[in-house]
Amino acid sequence: MAETAATPNVPARRQRALQALRSLFTPLLPDDYLELINPLWSSRELRGRIERISPEADGAVSVLIRPGFEWPGHLPGQYLRIGVVVNGVHHWRAYSLTTEPGRADGCIGITPKLVSSGVVSPYLTQRARPGDIVRLGGVEGTFVLPSPPPRRILFISAGSGITPIMSMLRSLERSSEVDDVVHIHSARTAEGVIFGERLREIDSRHEGMRFHLQLTGEQGRLAPADLDRICPDWRERDTFASGPGEMLDDLRAHWQEQGDPERLSIERFQPIVGSEGGATAAGGRVRFLASGIEAECDGDTPILAAGEEAGACLPFGCRMGICHTCVGRLRAGAVRDLRTGEVHETENEMVRTCVNAPEGEVQIEL
Amino acid sequence: MTTVTAEPPRAATEENPLARLSPEQLDAIGEEFDAIRDRVMADLGERDRRYIESMIAMHRRLAILGRVLLLASRRRSAWVAGTAALSAAKILENMEIGHNVMHGQWDWMNDPRIHSTTWDWDNVSPADAWKHSHNYEHHTFTNVRGKDRDLGYEIMRIDPEQKWHPVYLLQPFYNLLLAAFFEWGVAVHDLNFEAIESGEKSKAKVGEELRAIGAKVKDQALKDYVAWPLLSGLAAAAFEAGLALRETRTGRRRRGGLAGIAGRALRRGLEGSRETAKADATANVIRNAWAYAIIFCGHFPDQTYTFSEKEIEGETRGGWYVRQLLGSANIEGSALFHVASGNLGYQVEHHLFPDMPSSRYAEVAPQVKDVCERYGLPYNAGPFGRQLGMVQRTILRLAFPGGKQRPKPGPYQGGEG
Numbered sequence: 001m002a003e004t005a006a007t008p009n010v011p012a013r014r015q016r017a018l019q020a021l022r023s024l025f026t027p028l029l030p031d032d033y034l035e036l037i038n039p040l041w042s043s044r045e046l047r048g049r050i051e052r053i054s055p056e057a058d059g060a061v062s063v064l065i066r067p068g069f070e071w072p073g074h075l076p077g078q079y080l081r082i083g084v085v086v087n088g089v090h091h092w093r094a095y096s097l098t099t100e101p102g103r104a105d106g107c108i109g110i111t112p113k114l115v116s117s118g119v120v121s122p123y124l125t126q127r128a129r130p131g132d133i134v135r136l137g138g139v140e141g142t143f144v145l146p147s148p149p150p151r152r153i154l155f156i157s158a159g160s161g162i163t164p165i166m167s168m169l170r171s172l173e174r175s176s177e178v179d180d181v182v183h184i185h186s187a188r189t190a191e192g193v194i195f196g197e198r199l200r201e202i203d204s205r206h207e208g209m210r211f212h213l214q215l216t217g218e219q220g221r222l223a224p225a226d227l228d229r230i231c232p233d234w235r236e237r238d239t240f241a242s243g244p245g246e247m248l249d250d251l252r253a254h255w256q257e258q259g260d261p262e263r264l265s266i267e268r269f270q271p272i273v274g275s276e277g278g279a280t281a282a283g284g285r286v287r288f289l290a291s292g293i294e295a296e297c298d299g300d301t302p303i304l305a306a307g308e309e310a311g312a313c314l315p316f317g318c319r320m321g322i323c324h325t326c327v328g329r330l331r332a333g334a335v336r337d338l339r340t341g342e343v344h345e346t347e348n349e350m351v352r353t354c355v356n357a358p359e360g361e362v363q364i365e366l
Numbered sequence: 367m368t369t370v371t372a373e374p375p376r377a378a379t380e381e382n383p384l385a386r387l388s389p390e391q392l393d394a395i396g397e398e399f400d401a402i403r404d405r406v407m408a409d410l411g412e413r414d415r416r417y418i419e420s421m422i423a424m425h426r427r428l429a430i431l432g433r434v435l436l437l438a439s440r441r442r443s444a445w446v447a448g449t450a451a452l453s454a455a456k457i458l459e460n461m462e463i464g465h466n467v468m469h470g471q472w473d474w475m476n477d478p479r480i481h482s483t484t485w486d487w488d489n490v491s492p493a494d495a496w497k498h499s500h501n502y503e504h505h506t507f508t509n510v511r512g513k514d515r516d517l518g519y520e521i522m523r524i525d526p527e528q529k530w531h532p533v534y535l536l537q538p539f540y541n542l543l544l545a546a547f548f549e550w551g552v553a554v555h556d557l558n559f560e561a562i563e564s565g566e567k568s569k570a571k572v573g574e575e576l577r578a579i580g581a582k583v584k585d586q587a588l589k590d591y592v593a594w595p596l597l598s599g600l601a602a603a604a605f606e607a608g609l610a611l612r613e614t615r616t617g618r619r620r621r622g623g624l625a626g627i628a629g630r631a632l633r634r635g636l637e638g639s640r641e642t643a644k645a646d647a648t649a650n651v652i653r654n655a656w657a658y659a660i661i662f663c664g665h666f667p668d669q670t671y672t673f674s675e676k677e678i679e680g681e682t683r684g685g686w687y688v689r690q691l692l693g694s695a696n697i698e699g700s701a702l703f704h705v706a707s708g709n710l711g712y713q714v715e716h717h718l719f720p721d722m723p724s725s726r727y728a729e730v731a732p733q734v735k736d737v738c739e740r741y742g743l744p745y746n747a748g749p750f751g752r753q754l755g756m757v758q759r760t761i762l763r764l765a766f767p768g769g770k771q772r773p774k775p776g777p778y779q780g781g782e783g
């Protein structure tokens with residue numbers, strides 16, 4: 001089975017009505033017919049309609065989405081898994097929510113930046129139109145602004161790492177709690193600052209807000225040592241940092257040496273890229289979650305064969321990749337299709353164990 | 367264009383073409399078919415998604431149309447139109463949607479619903495059991511005697527190599543029963559009595575599968591023979607009562623007063639329920655007979671070959687492809703016919719590429735014919751009536767002892783066929 005969206009918060013009365021009508025439509029649900037009228041009415045999966053797409057700096061766009069059912073809520077700083085159909089295929093990506101929780105219009109927003117080699121961001125930034133339907137998955141993430149917020153806050157962001165910080169700033173504004181906030185943001189140029197205009201507005205609206213823009217094109221990168229100059233009291237603040245891994249590593253080391261690492265929260269988006277190669281995989285250990293059995297599998301042995309060798313009872317069929325009887329859900333790691341050399345590494349993707357070998361450590365739900 | 371004589375005369379004992387191909391030729395054929403498949407699979411996209419989504423939407427619209435028309439099932443015209451729409455919906459759902467989605471043809475879309483692991487169909491045969499017996503057993507061991515249980519479905523003698531038994535004298539009769547109740551036949555067939563008898567299948571597993579069938583049967587019965595008939599009955603009774611009450615108000619009193627009205631409404635309601643139940647049963651039988659006809663034309667017409675287990679020992683991918691080609695037969699027809707048959711009129715292409723979206727079979731057919739022509743292989747095909755006629759003749763003939771292989775068409779000669 002492919003990755004699924006979240007289950008929507010359907011009002012109880014409606015749920016009972018749909019349940020009562022079930023036997024008229026089995027094995028389909030009344031929903032399957034209702035969605036012919038409006039795709040947002042599906043109570044099987046939470047969908048949303050794109051309301052507005054506004055361009056931001058640096059190839060990013062802000063996408064405002066209206067969920068089909070009442071939004072279950074999120075905490076400022078969390079991210080959302082969002083599913084879009086691109087060229088016929090469902091793709092899922094995680095984006096930080098950039099809107100604050102509890103908006104009056106019930107909408108939520110993300111701000112993806114164009115990655116030209118990607119699939120989802122070119123769609124969202126260039127081809128998506130208001131009215132398009134997207135699937136909304138779970139809200140996740142522990143990089144959140146606590147409630148009530150800390151008294152003294154330092155935000156450090158760089159590039160598109162601004163997105164979760166934006167939700168935190170908007171949330172502080174909404175609850176009128178911008179009392180003592182320092183925000184250091186790095187961007188290459190002044191024109192390339194995502195949310196630049198809004199950040200300057202927030203800065204000018206609040207006494208307790210101080211915004212420092214580090215233009216790396218002219219001033220070079222922010223070094224942790226610069227903090228003593230830009231924000232001398234950084235040790236007394238709760239810090240939230242979001243940006244490239246290198247910057248976060250430097251900050252973490254700095255906090256460990258000179259500050260209180262407990263008071264530093266970081267958000268990291270690390271892309272995992274599959275290596276290129278022929279139809280031989282790297283091989284690795286495969287863990288079958290249903291039985292707990294582990295198998296060592298070399299690069300040209302299918303997972304199915306290695307699992308059976310190790311004594312796991314696995315579903316199998318044609319053993320040639322046609323019947324899909326042997327599919328299992330990939331919980332962690334990456335596998336390579338021995339026929340095509342293609343790498344599958346999407347979490348929760350169903351993979352055929354009879355034609356795939358592991359690319360390193362793999363967990364599979366079988 | 368090559369002129370083709372009506373039926374090229376061939377020796378009845380024409381050797382199985384598989385035997386005359388060298389391992390190198392088989393490998394080359396395997397590579398050619400792999401290449402055809404890879405080209406299509408790499409090209410799948412939005413157009414294909416729109417196709418299957420439009421089929422699914424069409425099924426739902428037809429189903430609603432049929433059900434709504436049947437709310438007035440007491441009227442002859444509504445009964446006929448409603449039954450036709452419902453039959454068409456059930457056929458579409460069974461063939462072009464259910465069969466093909468459960469084959470994994472649309473799994474590439476990564477859609478959580480339109481996916482072989484989650485799809486369920488309006489059929490008494492549970493999805494999981496069917497996927498095993500069909501996708502695995504039948505598609506892997508196609509036409510291998512003793513291995514492919516779909517060869518005559520274990521109850522029919524459709525190949526002269528199968529040993530005769532007196533019970534086969536009855537096969538012309540139960541053939542008709544199977545046509546009318548095909549989905550039940552498939553459900554029972556998936557249980558695999560042979561495996562139960564040999565102890566290969568545990569009692570617990572059989573119990574589990576029987577419960578799954580029971581649940582499917584209950585769902586279908588509740589929907590087609592209780593819930594919708596009840597709604598039709600209520601609609602008919604309400605209509606009758608409404609009509610009578612209006613007449614009462616306008617002064618044209620009917621006999622019997624309120625009690626009379628209630629009695630008439632009850633009678634009309636019962637009639638409506640009965641008619642809808644009959645319509646639903648008719649739609650199920652039509653769907654069953656259609657599925658039976660298309661599926662029996664897939665492997666049982668005269669042109670197809672069967673294989674012994676010995677013949678497939680050490681079979682390569684190329685050998686597997688050639689066996690699929692020899693063991694399957696196409697049905698020629700219009701675009702509408704192919705949609706209604708779930709594109710199983712392209713049985714040859716379906717068996718070569720079972721997980722390729724069915725909507726692409728028409729497009730690869732010329733490439734498959736080209737391979738056949740170059741390697742002197744047959745490309746089995748014929749019009750629906752002729753194919754079905756051959757199958758019925760075989761069923762009648764082989765009910766009796768003896769019988770011999772029918773003449774085979776020989777290598778594909780090109781042309782339009």
